[in-house]
Amino acid sequence: MRSTLIAAAAAFCLTAGIAPAAHAGTLVREDAPRDVVRLRLSGGGEPQIERAPRKFDPDIRRVAIDHRDRFLLVRVKYAGLDRRVWRGENVSVRTSGGRELMAMAFVIEEGRWQGFTALEDVDLEDTPECRGLKHHFDYGANVGTWSIPRRCLGNPRWVRVGVSASRGAPRGPVYLDDAFQKGFDFDVPIQSLSRRVWKG
Numbered sequence: 001m002r003s004t005l006i007a008a009a010a011a012f013c014l015t016a017g018i019a020p021a022a023h024a025g026t027l028v029r030e031d032a033p034r035d036v037v038r039l040r041l042s043g044g045g046e047p048q049i050e051r052a053p054r055k056f057d058p059d060i061r062r063v064a065i066d067h068r069d070r071f072l073l074v075r076v077k078y079a080g081l082d083r084r085v086w087r088g089e090n091v092s093v094r095t096s097g098g099r100e101l102m103a104m105a106f107v108i109e110e111g112r113w114q115g116f117t118a119l120e121d122v123d124l125e126d127t128p129e130c131r132g133l134k135h136h137f138d139y140g141a142n143v144g145t146w147s148i149p150r151r152c153l154g155n156p157r158w159v160r161v162g163v164s165a166s167r168g169a170p171r172g173p174v175y176l177d178d179a180f181q182k183g184f185d186f187d188v189p190i191q192s193l194s195r196r197v198w199k200g
Helices: 002-015
Strands: 026-030 037-040 048-051 060-067 071-078 086-095 100-107 116-121 134-138 143-149 158-168 174-178
Touching (some): 060 158, 086 143, 100 134, 100 143
Antiparallel strands (some): 071 143, 086 100, 100 116, 134 143, 158 174
16 A cells, blocks of 8 residues: 555655544544655655644644544545645555555646546555546635445445645645544555444
């Protein structure tokens, strides 16, 4: 899963306290402000990570998870979203059935600011078809919103969810944030995940 995000970050460079649930099925997470990190890729070496607290994009401020009967809804609030850059948003999902999946949204072409989405089965290293998978960036409200059909996740009883974001520019650095940890740690083998969110 980390390799997917590292690859996306490399492509950018080369090509261009959990709040208590209000009710069953929901969780809201406030992320630490100003915890964006910058990734620099040196020629053949290890990625260089350094703090970038002045970057408002892609600084995640809040994640709201709503596990409904038919859909898993994830809303990501940012300090800001910049149309002038390329970006990625990743939602990792670990299910009660033991599956690990990642929903990915990438904006890689100027003018097509909604980009494209995909759902990857991490264990099978496959991208299964998921009709009804939706994602939307609201650049005015600085929000990214996911709607993932539960059938694509195997209709789980509960899920654990992780959220990370990246943004970059041609021949420039990539900036990263993880909603469930302060900053971003490539030594962690999987995105930091929420507690279990049971179907409401």
